[in-house]
Amino acid sequence: MIAICVISSCKEAPTQSESDDAAHASEASSQAGQKRIKYPEYERATGQIKSLLTGDTALQVEGGMMLITGMRMETYKYDGGTKKVDLIIEAPECLFSFRTHVASSDGPMTLRRADGDASLSGRGFEWHQRESYLTISNNVKTVTRKGFSVNE
């Protein structure tokens, strides 16, 4: 997958490949506490964005991790050429690894479909951005009319 880190304070739209993630991490480190972070994940075959991680603030911590507050993750589905938001994952804060592209937290989180047909909450999660894989560890509560399938 191709991953690009975009920080709002950056003036240029970066187009680096995954191998440049560490550079982005160090860039974020030198701008600790900066506002907003955007971290999209693209499908290599199609070049289409498949998910986007954003945060209100990002702070580099040990182990090449970023502490993100106001975390929001969107996954996308495509109807023909039209991109639509499918799932939205939100958490007050989480850690994100540029190396593994895994967001995790031991705190509360919510997951909902953008169309409002399903929502889920729990405590403690791991989101594997490359694999589009979510684990919620505790107290999972789901309310749904249509489930979480990306297909209608």
Added chain:
Amino acid sequence: MLAVAADAPAKAKAAPPPKVKVEQEGMKSTSDSFNYNLKKRLAIYEGNVRVVDSTLDLSCDKLTVIFMDKADKPAPRPVKKPPLKAGEKVLPGPMVGMGGNVKMLIAEGNVVIINRENKSRAMGEKAVYTQLTEQVVLTSKPGNPLPKIIDQKGGELSAPIIIYDRLTGNLGAKQGVEVNQGNPENPTPKEVAPEPPVRRLGPPKK
């Protein structure tokens, strides 16, 4: 699940045909943990899983939900449904209110399914719902107690394999069926063996 409500006409003289409103009601579930693989279209609930909707109450240790892929086609209905009449009961919708996008549900470990309408209860080690056939197949591991269904009158049906057809409401059993009719004045409705061999053991045990 689906619910039907007939709106009464406001005035007698207008006499419009009663509207049949079909609403998709919600489903709620709780569990200890949850895994969701978007690529594989697979969700797994584990630990004290409980699913409640308007028609059933399911509890188990692990529930695997396999969602339909784009290549999957909706299941063909075996019987063409006639137009609904006011007050007529609607056939059950897709399992546990998932809106028709569930391909298969696999409930494992201490499975208990309670029909909220008639309070009948099904128990087993494993229950598999397949959207293609609209059937729920209840089984148990060898050596464990057989899966069984207990109706509201206390009648019991147990067999190594119990099959519930959600479209017809028929209940089937395979391989050595034991039937305890509970209250003989109100026998268990619709106990149908879909395939031989089926062995009926006769009167209830005491």
